[in-house]
Amino acid sequence: MSDDHVALITGASRGLGRAMAETLAAQGFRVAINYASSHDAACAVRDRIVAAGGRAEVFAADVTDESAVTELGAAITETLGPVDVLVLNATGPQPAIPIEDLEWSDMLQQLEFFVKSPLLLTRAFLPTMKSRGWGRIIQIGSEVFTIGNANSSAYVSAKGAQLGLTRSWARELGPYGITVNLVAPGWIPVERHEGTAEEDFAGYLRDVPLGHMGTADDVAGAVAYLASDAGRFVTGQQLSVNGGRTFG
Numbered sequence: 001m002s003d004d005h006v007a008l009i010t011g012a013s014r015g016l017g018r019a020m021a022e023t024l025a026a027q028g029f030r031v032a033i034n035y036a037s038s039h040d041a042a043c044a045v046r047d048r049i050v051a052a053g054g055r056a057e058v059f060a061a062d063v064t065d066e067s068a069v070t071e072l073g074a075a076i077t078e079t080l081g082p083v084d085v086l087v088l089n090a091t092g093p094q095p096a097i098p099i100e101d102l103e104w105s106d107m108l109q110q111l112e113f114f115v116k117s118p119l120l121l122t123r124a125f126l127p128t129m130k131s132r133g134w135g136r137i138i139q140i141g142s143e144v145f146t147i148g149n150a151n152s153s154a155y156v157s158a159k160g161a162q163l164g165l166t167r168s169w170a171r172e173l174g175p176y177g178i179t180v181n182l183v184a185p186g187w188i189p190v191e192r193h194e195g196t197a198e199e200d201f202a203g204y205l206r207d208v209p210l211g212h213m214g215t216a217d218d219v220a221g222a223v224a225y226l227a228s229d230a231g232r233f234v235t236g237q238q239l240s241v242n243g244g245r246t247f248g
């Protein structure tokens with residue numbers, strides 16, 4: 001069924017998004033690889049997918065910018081077809097900021113990625129999904145909202161807002177055959193975590209029942225399940241991919 005569908009993964013030039021793009025392409029989805037500035041890295045992801053027999057193309061766009069999202073929608077539709085699987089994954093920096101130093105602009109910076117961008121992208125592709133009576137919206141949240149990490153309230157609250165969008169949109173869009181879910185990874189080492197001290201991993205792993213760090217492929221597998229036909233009766237849910245570190 002997946003070769004009828006086009007999946008857009010925001011922020012797929014590296015990290016978790018790259019694995020999601022490769023996994024969805026391997027399952028037969030035509031894949032739109034979005035990135036902000038890492039053109040060469042995004043092209044390398046596309047080239048690997050194409051070499052493996054998949055279909056993919058790269059699309060530069062700042063997904064927090066309204067006109068850029070409008071142009072992105074038009075470009076993908078022209079190249080690959082209309083998007084009906086939307087994976088809201090892109091993130092900017094997530095600085096640790098204690099409350100005394102926290103500005104409203106710090107809050108807004110996180111809300112741009114985790115509320116504004118999901119809204120812009122969902123609005124852009126909703127007409128296609130509604131007209132098909134089929135769609136998948138998959139938000140990439142985080143375990144930080146369940147845990148409530150200190151010194152991270154801008155990021156944590158924006159991730160919580162993403163879960164709120166997921167639940168409300170699931171009820172609003174269910175009647176149109178569109179599912180809306182959130183995948184909540186634990187700490188999954190990606191490129192930006194290179195150089196992390198072993199003792200930091202060891203400290204984190206004390207609370208992970210499965211006893212090892214997860215991989216980007218673990219998160220991509222959960223996304224692929226929700227995008228697939230097997231996930232058709234699942235909506236409004238948070239699926240934690242963190243080795244059991246949190247329940248729910």
Ligand SMILES: NC(=O)c1ccc[n+]([C@@H]2O[C@H](COP(=O)([O-])OP(=O)(O)OC[C@H]3O[C@@H](n4cnc5c(N)ncnc54)[C@H](OP(=O)(O)O)[C@@H]3O)[C@@H](O)[C@H]2O)c1
Nearest residue numbers: 011012013015016035036037038062063090091142187188
């Ligand atoms: N890795 C973890 O441990 C972890 C844990 C929990 C949740 N998460 C969540 O998983 C998602 C992916 O995280 P990650 O660790 O894979 O991040 P990452 O490695 O830092 O990758 C971020 C991606 O977002 C893109 N991006 C940045 N600004 C953008 C913009 N304005 N418009 C479009 N794309 C933009 C980047 O593209 P450029 O390279 O072009 O800048 C890059 O492809 C995020 O939502 C994050 O909150 C991650």
